[in-house]
Amino acid sequence: MTWQEPEEQLLLGVPTDSPKVIIPNYNKIDLTKLKNYITDSFSYFKREEDKKWWNDFFTDLSSNESPEEAVWPITDLIEKAKERDIKETSDTRQLSDSELSDVSDEDEPIPQLVGKKKSDSQGDNNTITVSVGEMVLLNLKEYEKEWPQVAQVINFDEETCMIHWFRGSKTKPWKPCSRVIQGKKGKREAWTQTINKTEIIRNSFCLTKGGFLPKNVKEFCKSQELQAKI
Incomplete structure (x- = not known):
């Protein structure tokens, strides 16, 4: 069995309520003695943040806040997750020399997969916008048995794209x-390959x-596969 990196989120859905609060129990600890031991050893602490953590810990113990009243930032977490997803799909990746040198050992440009595709979404190349470093989904007849066809833009002009x-x-x-370089x-x-922009079925x-x-x-790939079966 090999480790498979998760593609996206592990949760099946967005949580709508708060988890149950685990109430700590310090009945078996002499907290006064513990505080004295820790504060007396502060001179041996190399990092100020460690001292702060312990001070905050003892301050929280002496506060009147009930664990049941703890506020869980569910709304904030949901909003941050949405912002992350939006940013993930909008960020552009800039192509660098290191990316070009970090190539695979495979001779085939894309793996052969089961499934075909048809697309009527190809339009005038003047309406197709691309940016260097971004990924595109292609529909080249010479690789019609390969799906999906994915590539990164490294250069382009009005009609073609490398x-x-x-x-x-x-x-x-x-x-x-x-x-392999011939000879x-x-x-x-x-x-690399130079293509016509009309071969791009999903850009940017x-x-x-x-x-x-x-x-x-x-x-989008699933929708193309469904169209191919019609």
Whole structure:
């Protein structure tokens, strides 16, 4: 069994209530003696934050706040989760030389998967906007048995776009592809290709921090697969 990195959130849904508060019990501890021991040893503490932690601990013990009255920031946590999801899909990844050199050992640009696709969403290349470093979903006939087709934009003009192929799947992380340089034994290069912008069926998205396709792109892939069956 191998460890599989979770793609997204582990929870099935957003929590709507607060967890039960665990009430600490210090009946078997002489808190006065403990406080004296700790404060007497402050001179041996190297970090001020450690002293502060203990001071806050003893202050909380002497406060009148009941554990049952503790406020759980559920609303704040939900809002932060939403902000994180929005940021994850809107952040742009800038292509660097280190990314190009960190290529895989695979010769194939993208893995062969079960499923086909059809798309009527291809439009005028003047209406397709791309940015360097962002990911795109493609529909190249020469790789029609490969799905999804994912690549990163490294350059573009009005009609064409140079992309760097990535390999992966809908359930596994995506990594840059490389290929053998003809006539140079053992030498490899980034697998790049110049395409027409009309081959792009989904533009301007970013992989998650773990290298997975974002949720909205996965849903788009599913919709394309359903159209192909019609």
